[in-house]
Amino acid sequence: MFGRRRDDELDRELKAHLEQEADEQREAGLSPEDARFAAQRALGNAALIKEESRDVWTWTWLEQLGQDVRYALRGMRKSPGFTAVAVISLALGIGANTAIFTLIDRLMLRMLPVREPRELVLIKLIEKGRTGDSLSYPVIQALDERRDIFAGVAGFSGAMFNTGPSSAVERVSGAWVSGAYFETLGLTSPLGRLLAREDDRPGAQPAAVLSYHYWERQFNRDPLVIGQTLRIEGNPIPIIGVLPAGFNGAEVGWTADITMTLAVLAQIQPERAALLEAGPQWLRVLARPAPGLTRDQVNSRLAVIWPGMASVAVTPKMHPERRQALLNSTLAAEPGGTGWTPLRNEFSKPLMMLMIVASLVLLIACANVANLLLARASARRREIAVRLAIGSGRGRIIRQLLTESVLLSSISAGFGLGVAWWGSRLLVNLLSSGRRQTLEFDLQPDWHVLGFAIAAAFITAILFGLAPAFRATTGGPGAALKEDARNSHGVRGKLPPSLVVFQLALSLVLLTGTGLFVRSLWNLQHLDPGFRHEGVLLMNVDARRAGYEGERLAVFYQNLLSRLAQLPGIQSASLSMNTPLSGGIYSGRIAVDGQAPSGNAHFNAVSPGYFATLRTPLLTGRDFTMSDDANAPPVAVVNEEFARRYLGAGQALGRHVATEGDLKSSAEIIGVVKDAVSYSLREPPPPAVYMPYFQRPKEMGVATFEVYAAGSLTQTAQALQSELRAVLPQTPVQMQVQPLTEQVGRAMIAQRVMATLATGFGVLALILAAVGLYGLLVYTVVRRTGEIGIRMALGARQRQVQWLVLGGALKLVTLGIVLGLPAALAVTRLVDSMLYGLKPNDPATLVSAAALLAAVAVLAGYLPARRASKVDPIVALRYE
Amino acid sequence: MSKQPADRTELLQGTLDMLILRTLLFGPSHGHAIAKHIQRTTDEVLQVEHGSLYPALHRLEKKKWIASKWETAKDKNREFKYYRLTHDGKKQLAVEESKWKRLAGAIACVMWPAEEG
Numbered sequence: 003m004f005g006r007r008r009d010d011e012l013d014r015e016l017k018a019h020l021e022q023e024a025d026e027q028r029e030a031g032l033s034p035e036d037a038r039f040a041a042q043r044a045l046g047n048a049a050l051i052k053e054e055s056r057d058v059w060t061w062t063w064l065e066q067l068g069q070d071v072r073y074a075l076r077g078m079r080k081s082p083g084f085t086a087v088a089v090i091s092l093a094l095g096i097g098a099n100t101a102i103f104t105l106i107d108r109l110m111l112r113m114l115p116v117r118e119p120r121e122l123v124l125i126k127l128i129e130k131g132r133t134g135d136s137l138s139y140p141v142i143q144a145l146d147e148r149r150d151i152f153a154g155v156a157g158f159s160g161a162m163f164n165t166g167p168s169s170a171v172e173r174v175s176g177a178w179v180s181g182a183y184f185e186t187l188g189l190t191s192p193l194g195r196l197l198a199r200e201d202d203r204p205g206a207q208p209a210a211v212l213s214y215h216y217w218e219r220q221f222n223r224d225p226l227v228i229g230q231t232l233r234i235e236g237n238p239i240p241i242i243g244v245l246p247a248g249f250n251g252a253e254v255g256w257t258a259d260i261t262m263t264l265a266v267l268a269q270i271q272p273e274r275a276a277l278l279e280a281g282p283q284w285l286r287v288l289a290r291p292a293p294g295l296t297r298d299q300v301n302s303r304l305a306v307i308w309p310g311m312a313s314v315a316v317t318p319k320m321h322p323e324r325r326q327a328l329l330n331s332t333l334a335a336e337p338g339g340t341g342w343t344p345l346r347n348e349f350s351k352p353l354m355m356l357m358i359v360a361s362l363v364l365l366i367a368c369a370n371v372a373n374l375l376l377a378r379a380s381a382r383r384r385e386i387a388v389r390l391a392i393g394s395g396r397g398r399i400i401r402q403l404l405t406e407s408v409l410l411s412s413i414s415a416g417f418g419l420g421v422a423w424w425g426s427r428l429l430v431n432l433l434s435s436g437r438r439q440t441l442e443f444d445l446q447p448d449w450h451v452l453g454f455a456i457a458a459a460f461i462t463a464i465l466f467g468l469a470p471a472f473r474a475t476t477g478g479p480g481a482a483l484k485e486d487a488r489n490s491h492g493v494r495g496k497l498p499p500s501l502v503v504f505q506l507a508l509s510l511v512l513l514t515g516t517g518l519f520v521r522s523l524w525n526l527q528h529l530d531p532g533f534r535h536e537g538v539l540l541m542n543v544d545a546r547r548a549g550y551e552g553e554r555l556a557v558f559y560q561n562l563l564s565r566l567a568q569l570p571g572i573q574s575a576s577l578s579m580n581t582p583l584s585g586g587i588y589s590g591r592i593a594v595d596g597q598a599p600s601g602n603a604h605f606n607a608v609s610p611g612y613f614a615t616l617r618t619p620l621l622t623g624r625d626f627t628m629s630d631d632a633n634a635p636p637v638a639v640v641n642e643e644f645a646r647r648y649l650g651a652g653q654a655l656g657r658h659v660a661t662e663g664d665l666k667s668s669a670e671i672i673g674v675v676k677d678a679v680s681y682s683l684r685e686p687p688p689p690a691v692y693m694p695y696f697q698r699p700k701e702m703g704v705a706t707f708e709v710y711a712a713g714s715l716t717q718t719a720q721a722l723q724s725e726l727r728a729v730l731p732q733t734p735v736q737m738q739v740q741p742l743t744e745q746v747g748r749a750m751i752a753q754r755v756m757a758t759l760a761t762g763f764g765v766l767a768l769i770l771a772a773v774g775l776y777g778l779l780v781y782t783v784v785r786r787t788g789e790i791g792i793r794m795a796l797g798a799r800q801r802q803v804q805w806l807v808l809g810g811a812l813k814l815v816t817l818g819i820v821l822g823l824p825a826a827l828a829v830t831r832l833v834d835s836m837l838y839g840l841k842p843n844d845p846a847t848l849v850s851a852a853a854l855l856a857a858v859a860v861l862a863g864y865l866p867a868r869r870a871s872k873v874d875p876i877v878a879l880r881y882e
Numbered sequence: 883m884s885k886q887p888a889d890r891t892e893l894l895q896g897t898l899d900m901l902i903l904r905t906l907l908f909g910p911s912h913g914h915a916i917a918k919h920i921q922r923t924t925d926e927v928l929q930v931e932h933g934s935l936y937p938a939l940h941r942l943e944k945k946k947w948i949a950s951k952w953e954t955a956k957d958k959n960r961e962f963k964y965y966r967l968t969h970d971g972k973k974q975l976a977v978e979e980s981k982w983k984r985l986a987g988a989i990a991c992v993m994w995p996a997e998e999g
Contacts, residue, residue, distance in 0.1 A: 014952075015913060015963045016936070022914045022960070046933045054937040 012052055020045060049392055066398075070405035077406065084378060085410070088371045091770055092414030095364035096458045097421025098763070102356050103454045104426040105433075108443045109255065109349060111450070114341045115248045117188025118290075123297055124338035125155070125287040129331040135342065136283040137315075139180070139264055144314045145289070146182045146199075151303045153292050154186030157264070157285035160256045163234045168731055174216070177251050177258035178267055178285075184211075186290050187252065193217075194228040194243030201263045208266040210239045214247040216259035234260065235270045235547065250442070252288055254343035257442045273546045273703070280317045286342045289335065300335045308333050345441065349433065352756065355833060359512060359763045364462065366508050366767050369501040370774045372466035375407070376498055377781050379474035386474050400471045407467025408460065415459035419447060422455070432755045437748075469497060499814060502771075502778050506818025507825060509764075509771040510855050514826040516757075516764030517847035518837055523757040525839030526750050532678030532687055533582055533616040537573075537710055538742035540581055541722050544704040548730050556699050560628075562729060563609060563707065569721050571713040576611040577695060577705045581742070583749040584706070587681045591662040592691060594648050599662045603644055603689040604680045607698060613639075613675055615710045616742075623655050623673030630694040636669035637694060641677045644689035659691055669693065683749045684838050708742065715741055756836060768855070772862040775814065779807055779866035790870055791878025800871040807870045811863030812856070819852045826851070898930070898938050900978040903971055906948060912955075912962035913939060939965060947971035 023041035028034060045051070078085040113119035125145065127134045137145075142157035157180040165174040181202025189196060191211070201209055210232055212221075221227045231238035239262070251258030264285075268275035277284060291300045308331075316325045379386070386399060426445045434441040543562070550558045559577060567575040580586055588606065591599040610626045613619075621642065630637050638659050645654045649671075660668040677687035695702070711718040719739045747754075783790070790803055830842035840847070905916050916939075917930040942948045948965045955962055967975070 011963070012936075014961065018912070018960055018962050019914045019932070022962075044932065046931065051933050051936050054933070055940045057937070 009052075009056070012055055016045070016048055016051065050395065053395065053398065066401070067405065070402045071409060073402065074406040074409045078410070081378070084374055087773065088374055088410055089414045089417060091367040091370050091773070092364075092411055092462060093417035093421055094766060095360070095367035096411075096415050096418030096455060096462065097425055098360040098766075099357070099364055099458055100418055100422035100451060100455045101425030101429055102353060102360050104422060104445060104447070104451050105349075105429055105443070106353050106357065107450045107454075108445070109343065109345055109353070110340065112254075113339045114187070114252060114254075115246075119339035120337075121290055122187075122338040123289050123291060123300060123335035124342060125289050126334045126336060127283065127331055128334055129327050133334070134283060135286055137285055137287050138280045138283050139278045139285060140280045140314045142180050142285055142287055144311055145287075146180065148307065149292060151292055151295065151300055151307070153290045154182040155287060155289040156180055156183035156186040156252070157287050158183055158252055159285050160251075160253050160258065163260055164236075165232060165234050165260065167233055168236070174259050175257055176260035176262070177253070177256075178264050179261055180264055180285070183252075183261075186288060187249075188290075189246060189249060191243040192246055193225060194241070196243050196245070197261065197263050202265045204265055206263065206265050208237065208239045208262060208269055209242040210234065211243045211245060211261045212241060213245050213250055213257060213259045213261075215250070215257070217244045232260070234262075237270055239270075248444070252341045253286070254341045255345050255441045255443060256343070271547075273544075280315055281320065288338050288342070291335075297335050297337065304333045304335065352752070352836070355756075355836075356759060356763075358829075358832075359515065359760070362508050362512055363763055363767050363770070364458070365465075366505045366770045366774075368462050368466040369505045370770055370777075371410070371462075372470060373498050373501050373774055373777060375466060375470040376473065377777065379403070379470045383474065390475065396475045399475050403471035403474060404463070404467050407463040407471070411459040411463040411466075412456075414462075415455045418458070419452075419455050422451070423447065429759075432758065435751060435755070437751075473497065498778055498781075502774050502814055503817045503821065505771040505774045506815055506855060506859070507822035509767040510819055510822030510851055511826045511829050512760075512764045512767040513851040513854060514830055514848055515833065516760040517851050518830055518833065518840065518842060518844065519753070519757040519760040521840055521844070521847060522836070522838040523750065523753045526683055526753055529683065529839070531582065531683060531746070532676050533618045535742040535746045537712065537715070538615060539709050539711060539715060539719055539722060539739055540742055540745065541707045541709075541726065541739045542704060543707060543726065543730065545730060546703060552699055552702075555702055556632075556696050558729070559702070559705055560696065562725070565725055565729075566707060566709055566722065569709075569718070569725065571711045571718055573710045573712055574611055574615040575707065575709040576615045577609045577707045578612050579605075579607040579695065579701075579703075579705065581706050581708060581745065582616070582678055582680055583683065583745050585681075585748075589688075592648070593660045593662065593665055593668075595658050596660075596668065599665075600648060601689070603640075603648075603691050605661070605691050605693065607693045607695040607701065609695045612692070612708070615708050616678070617710070618678050619676045621674045621676060623671070625673060626692075626694040628696070631696045632699055634697065636667050636697060637672045638669040639673040639675055639692040640671055641675050641687065641690045641692075643677050643687055644691060645674050647689050661691075683746070752836075753838065768858055771855075772858050775811060775859055776862040776866065778814075779811055779863055780869070782810065783807060783866045783870045786870075787873055787878050790873045791875040794873060795875040795879060803871045803873070804867040807867035808860065808863045811859050811867075815856050815859035818859075819855060822855075823848065823852070897982070898934060899942060900975065900982060901928075902935075902938060902942060902965075903947065903967060903975040903978065906965060906967040906971070907975065910951075910953075910964040910966035912964050914962075916965070942971070945970075945974075947974050 020038075020041045023044055024034075024037045027037035027040045032040060042048075114122070116122070124135070125137065127137055136159075137157065139157060142155055145152060146155040148155075159178050161176050161178050162173050163176045164171050166172050179197065181197065181199035184196040185198065192214070194211075196211055197209060200206065212227070217223060217227065227241050228243065229240060231240050233239070245261070250256075251261070262270070264278060267278060276282065289300075291297065295303075312329045312331060315328045315331070320328075389399060390396065423445070430441055430443055430445065543559075545555055545558050563575060563577055566572065580588060587604055589602055589604045592601065592603045593599045608626070610628055610630075613625055620639075623639070626637065626639070640649075640654065640659065648659075649657060654671055654674050657671050658668040659671060660666075675692070678690075679685070679687050680690060681688075695705070707722075709718065709722065722739050790806070793806075794803065826848065827843055834842050901920050902916055905911065905919050911919070913932075913935060917932065917935055920928055920930050939948070939950075943950055943965070947968055948971050949968050950963050950965050952961055953964045954960065
């Protein structure tokens with residue numbers, strides 16, 4: 003090897019020098035032995051000279067790195083316990099951080115896999131100072147024609163399609179897009195062609211583009227699929243192309259397996275044809291500026307042309323106030339390379355929170371490894387002292403110790419990537435649990451993730467490695483060599499206990515967070531929502547797709563309802579426009595007793611028996627009956643909150659309520675029910691007005707049937723499904739019959755996820771801190787063996803010796819709690835909005851977190867304490 | 883190591899390279915001889931620390947200002963690594979020399995201004 007040869011030469015060179023010098027000294031009259039010593043003195047530190055001369059050649063650092071790595075690996079093999087503890091705690095810490103980063107990256111940072119994604123802009127509508135993400139179809143089409151500003155403007159929205167033959171209808175996620183979508187994104191098809199502007203003209207032939215994944219899964223990558231037809235909502239739609247692999251639509255997290263143009267929406271889902279008018283704003287908009295235009299230029303041009311174009315956004319049917327607001331609106335182009343997703347709003351805060359929590363856990367892990375390294379460095383003090391004495395530079399030794407740290411953290415990061423691979427999937431599963439549509443992300447680690455893991459590894463290595471390395475080399479060789487051998491095993495100084503106190507304090511912060519989230523979940527689970535979900539099944543039915551309308555629809559629903567009510571085991575059955583916690587609301591302004599509209603209320607249209615099925619108590623008055631139909635005088639039931647807020651102290655029954663849109667038909671209040679939550683479990687029940695479902699045939703559409711059944715819910719669900727299939731054969735296979743309990747559970751999902759994750763991280767932090775404390779105490783006992791021996795020889799009891807160690811542990815944990823409490827108070831304030839039913843400074847939570855920490859500290863101190871009390875004074879003192 | 887005669891002067895940073903190059907102008911020489919030559923010609927005023935001599939030699943060799951070759955000394959049965967000035971080294975020496983002259987002249991102007999007047 004080149005390096006080896008140069009080393010030998012350097013040796014020979016210095017040897018020749020020494021011999022020559024000795025010769026000269028001898029000639030000057032010294033004895034041969036004295037001459038040799040004199041020559042060595044004159045030369046000085048041969049090792050240092052060699053090292054510095056070697057350093058001249060640049061390859062040395064690589065050579066040294068190789069040496070250091072080999073040396074570090076040898077050291078790791080020699081202490082497998084230390085290595086395992088360090089690698090496991092770091093791998094968990096780095097892995098958790100990387101997993102969360104993976105999700106943050108996919109959700110917020112990753113560019114769409116399209117041509118020049120950085121050029122793309124999202125067009126937003128600013129109306130009365132409020133920014134909305136969505137525009138209506140006519141606006142998008144009009145903007146797409148402005149070639150002076152845009153090369154293309156694309157609208158898109160996620161959709162679910164009932165796909166397949168009527169015997170096996172499946173719900174497949176897809177997207178409606180405007181004609182310029184694929185051209186704007188700059189995509190080409192690996193098979194067939196993609197949709198173009200011609201496919202989005204009125205009267206265009208329907209055509210579908212499949213995602214690569216769907217093509218693979220459903221058609222086994224058959225190239226002959228082009229030209230075949232796929233049954234969507236009962237219509238045969240020709241397949242014209244396949245999307246490039248990796249691109250699943252511009253909505254991040256929503257896989258569009260089937261993409262169709264908006265113009266054919268009216269043919270496929272006739273009941274939704276109104277979506278193509280100017281009123282509904284439901285399409286997100288990505289645009290590519292005309293060549294050479296910057297985003298600023300786009301914005302200033304939009305500011306000029308939009309006032310003249312805004313009329314495309316309104317229709318004569320609109321409320322005048324809203325029409326004016328739209329005519330006065332402005333458009334804004336924002337960076338759009340990362341696509342669009344509602345998940346960003348929903349998850350950015352929880353994810354950032356998690357990132358903070360995970361970094362705290364990583365810090366605790368770093369403190370652990372730092373302490374382990376300190377302990378090891380103390381054990382190696384002699385070795386290091388000897389190396390300093392024979393002339394190694396201090397920098398060289400620090401470099402070697404840091405190499406060990408970096409190697410340790412790199413190995414941990416390797417395992418951490420595995421943890422992250424698994425953890426990011428777990429996280430996505432957790433976050434999508436309870437959603438109708440699972441979130442889909444490409445979680446393969448890429449260079450973003452790899453870079454993050456590498457950066458995390460280096461930062462942690464510096465965090466835990468630097469202090470031990472500097473401490474190991476301070477004081478020079480003399481001090482360490484003079485110390486007696488046993489003492490050199492101890493952990494001296496204030497750094498190790500401070501690190502443990504730091505860990506305990508951080509653990510307290512995390513445990514407090516855990517407690518807050520767990521108790522929030524408990525509070526939500528035990529709140530009275532005003533209805534009972536146990537034993538209730540929900541079934542969504544939309545008979546309009548089967549051609550039922552108006553009076554026929556009402557009759558259809560009534561017949562289905564009476565069939566369901568006669569099924570065995572059904573206690574009560576009803577149907578309604580909306581159900582509690584379904585995620586949708588109908589709300590608007592109401593007017594009482596013919597006065598001017600006075601405030602907002604939530605509406606629902608329900609059939610007779612609704613309150614009995616959901617077991618919402620009727621407080622006064624009566625429930626609806628089947629005779630409250632379109633021919634009967636309008637009636638309504640309100641809840642307590644409505645009565646309290648809008649009817650005052652007076653009698654509620656007999657008074658009248660009307661909706662703002664329909665002030666003429668005022669309904670008589672015939673009953674008052676108990677308050678029930680509507681949109682969100684976390685919000686107090688809003689004022690609510692219930693109307694008879696069959697009194698308003700014009701507003702009928704989709705209906706949710708609810709049944710309260712005794713006995714097996716699965717059997718009842720099957721009975722409901724077969725009942726439905728008998729009357730509506732087009733029903734999708736996985737047609738939604740679901741327990742109301744599930745819908746309620748979904749409303750708690752965010753809380754449950756936070757509680758689960760907080761518990762996971764809290765436990766991890768607690769374990770790491772306990773290991774840290776335990777390690778410190780074990781070393782303390784070893785160091786003080788002599789002292790303990792003397793104490794015992796002088797008559798100290800076992801219990802007193804145990805107390806010596808446990809007292810130390812308690813002192814540390816007390817300090818940790820004292821320091822951790824203010825930190826916990828400061829940090830948990832950030833999660834105030836994510837809690838329910840308690841404040842971040844909840845005393846009970848703080849006290850139990852501190853108590854748990856103290857208990858674990860005592861547990862961690864117990865083994866070392868026992869070990870201390872088992873010290874045999876004779877053995878211990880023989881050492882002295 | 884700690885006892886340094888008071889009349890010995892520490893070498894200025896960077897001058898050792900120049901002195902080594904100048905010494906080698908007389909012909910190839912080995913490390914020990916170079917050190918001895920510098921000490922002798924300065925009447926032992928300049929003490930060459932061997933700790934800096936060998937790193938300096940290797941530095942110069944790496945910059946290709948000097949080249950080395952193992953040879954047996956004429957008078958002794960001992961192999962030495964002989965250093966010799968290269969063409970680049972000669973040029974470098976001229977550069978260093980003029981730089982040093984300017985520096986020394988400038989220092990002299992400050993230290994003994996009367997001589998100028």
